[in-house]
Amino acid sequence: MAEIVGIRFKRAGKVYYFDPSGIDLEVNEYVVAKTSRGLEMGQVVITPKQVLASEVDKPLKRVVRKAEPEDIQHARELEDKEREALVECAQLVKKLELPMKLISADYNLDDSRLTISFIAEKRIDFRELVRELADRLKTHVELRQIGPRDAAKLIGGFGRCGRPLCCRNFLSEFTPVAIKMAKEQNLPLNPMKISGVCGRLLCCLVYENEQYCAMKEKMPREGQPVSTPMGTASVIGGNPLKETVSVELESQAITELPLSKITIDKKPSPKPKGKPMPKGKRLS
Structure with missing residues (x-):
């Protein structure tokens, strides 16, 4: 058996599993954990529990300690440094004339690594940008190109419904969305009506x-x-949510009826017409 704890590093971000190192942890507590980016502070969302060792794909990284007040204060101070880093990076992007839009900057807890996320229509050669930025900020710099949905998740905003974006609020992972889903829900296939602020199909279609x-x-x-209580009719539409069917009666009157009052006529399929084949003969 292996003991794991679920930690989230970003709001509505993906949950990562760590070895709790025997530390007694509760939901919503902040911890400092060793990640591939160095030390980072995250929030416990799944308390330590036992799972089969076979369910753990690889050796888990460990929780270093519960976050101290100094860690929380330092994380807040890093937010100012991240804004300054974005300004520095934007100046270099303009200087180097790179066709990219900066989205966010993230320092790890020990200031040893800075990750800058950006969007661009095509692949960007940002090696010169990384060199100059690392020289200015005196830290390891990593640039990460992301898609429109990830950018919307980082920036935030409000959807067509007037509520905060789902991806920013509670969606930890994106689910594939297809235009067929809009058709199934009888929505107008107007890109302006079924697309989110990211320009992609609305996640809520799922x-x-x-x-x-x-x-x-x-x-x-x-x-x-x-068949209806008012006689035979032909279906002209329906509302799956209300479970009602719109029908046209033989009198050409149109009415809406509950699905429970509709009987579907199952007529046998007509037999194919044609002369019967003489016995003993086969098609060549």
Whole structure:
């Protein structure tokens, strides 16, 4: 058995698992952990628990200690240094005429590494930028090109619904979104209406897609003949969420009825027409 603890380093960020080193930890406590970027401060989101050793992919890095007040204060001071680093980097980007947009800067807890995230339409040769920036800031600099969704997650903002962006608020990982999901939910296929601030399809299209698909399986198809309390009718539409069906009666009147009052007419498929083949003869 192996003991693990779940730690998150960014708001709504991915949860990483560490060896708690026998330290008694509670949810929401801040800890200092050894990561691939050096020492970093994160927040406990999953208390230490026992798991099978086979479930651990590789040797876990260890939690160094619970965060001291000095660590928390230093992390706040680093926010000012990160803003200054972005200003320095922006000046160099302008000087070197690089087609890139800076998004964020992150120091690790011991100031030994600075990671700058940026977006660009194509691959950028930023080697000269890294050299000059490292010389100015006297630290190891790493530039990381990210996509539009990751950029929106880092910057934050408000969605079409008026609420804070889901990716910034609670989505720890992005789920693939397809245009088919918008079609299943009968949404207008207008990019302005089904795209988020990142310019990609709305992440929330995923939330109800499974329910829409399940409910639509119960709904009759458009043009399908059905029986209603008012007689035979033809389906012209439906609302999966309300579980109602819009039908056109034989009198050409249109009405909306609950799905429970609709009986789908299952007519047998017509037999193919044509002369029967004489016995004993085969097609060559």
